Amino acid sequence: MTQPSEELELFDNPNPQKDYTIHISIPEFTCLCPKTGQPDFATLDIAYVPDQHCVELKALKMYVWSFREQGAFHEAVTNKIVEDLVAACQPRYLRLTSDFNVRGGIYTKVVVDYRKPGWKAPELITLP
DSSP states (O other): OOOOOSOOOEEEOSOTTSOOOEEEEEEEEEEEOTTTOOEEEEEEEEEEEOSSEEEOHHHHHHHHHTTTTOBOOHHHHHHHHHHHHHHHHOOSEEEEEEEEEEETTEEEEEEEEEEOTTOOOOOOOOOO
């Protein structure tokens, strides 16, 4: 039986010589409100430029599942996930957007960026 896990498995980046972006959307994130214990629901959108390693998706799913019974403020859990992903795969760049569902008439969206020291994003090309 599959269980939640705090381990993030990796695999070697098949194209480490290139800057390219991996987009991952996780629409079923849940954690608990630390004040009320009620569930909070969010969509996590991850965009990252890998360096030497990429995050294995099933392991990522099990990692995200590990938050289901944890109480966490939206800002704290978003920063924790970024810290764990950066520690595991050491990307060139990573952005996590946590888009939480309405609670008490308020929507919350938290965006956290990480940029590897010394890495410079390629110039954006605008096509006609």
